[in-house]
Amino acid sequence: MAFTSLNDFAAALVSLPAPDPAALAGASARNGQLTKPPGALGRLEDLAIWVAGWQGNERPRIERPQVLIFAGNHGVTAQGVSAFPAEVTVQMVANFQAGGAAINQLSRAFGAEMAVHPLELQHPTADFTSGPAMTEDETCAALSVGWNAVSDDADILVVGEMGIGNTTVAAAIATALLGGGAEDWVGRG
Numbered sequence: 186m187a188f189t190s191l192n193d194f195a196a197a198l199v200s201l202p203a204p205d206p207a208a209l210a211g212a213s214a215r216n217g218q219l220t221k222p223p224g225a226l227g228r229l230e231d232l233a234i235w236v237a238g239w240q241g242n243e244r245p246r247i248e249r250p251q252v253l254i255f256a257g258n259h260g261v262t263a264q265g266v267s268a269f270p271a272e273v274t275v276q277m278v279a280n281f282q283a284g285g286a287a288i289n290q291l292s293r294a295f296g297a298e299m300a301v302h303p304l305e306l307q308h309p310t311a312d313f314t315s316g317p318a319m320t321e322d323e324t325c326a327a328l329s330v331g332w333n334a335v336s337d338d339a340d341i342l343v344v345g346e347m348g349i350g351n352t353t354v355a356a357a358i359a360t361a362l363l364g365g366g367a368e369d370w371v372g373r374g
Contacts, residue, residue: 186332188325197332204238211243240340250297251339252288254281255331258309259350260318266353271309274348278303281347288345297343302330313357 188194212234217223224230236245256278258271280286281301284293292299304327310318319327335342348354356370 187329188332190325191321194325194328204235205241206238208241208243208245209234209238212237212245215243236341245340247295247341249336249338249340250292250295250343251336251341252292252297252299252343252345253331253334254288254299254301254345254347255304255334256281256301256306256347257304257327257351258306259348259354260309260312261314261353261357262309262350263312264314267349269349271349275303275306277347278306298336298339300334302334304330313354318354 186197188197216230216234233245236247237243240246256274258274262271277286278301281289289299291297305323310323312318353371356367359365359370360367
């Protein structure tokens with residue numbers, strides 16, 4: 186799918202399926218019948234029920250995991266927000282592609298299909314402190330890469346990112362979407 190506007194993307198999101206209530210209820214009931222103290226597995230119990238709802242199966246299985254890493258360079262690094270230069274993004278992508286990162290080992294250990302998607306690394310986004318980081322067309326192109334990277338066969342998706350300055354960008358997006366001040370979303374490093 187290729188998005189030509191953010192409205193196209195919003196429409197695609199609205200059309201996505203929701204978790205299956207029967208599978209959620211069945212997985213929750215089954216969890217209550219297992220021989221273990223309630224909550225003994227902590228957050229893992231909640232995650233298993235969540236996966237059941239999205240898979241539409243009260244006994245979820247993970248047989249075709251997919252790991253996707255998206256990489257980009259951020260113009261805000263011109264403000265000195267990172268201890269590392271943008272060139273490190275390219276070096277890390279090369280390491281992912283060569284199989285030398287921890288995520289490569291984890292993906293292999295769990296039989297996950299893994300792919301790395303560098304997005305215009307030679308052309309960083311604009312510095313969002315002085316204007317929009319991306320045009321609507323650039324944003325739609327990036328969203329299309331992500332949308333099309335997901336395998337129809339995957340039964341669980343793990344998404345990661347790489348890019349010097351990414352935590353600054355994430356904090357700015359969280360502030361814009363969820364409110365609060367910058368100090369609520371940033372910390373050392």
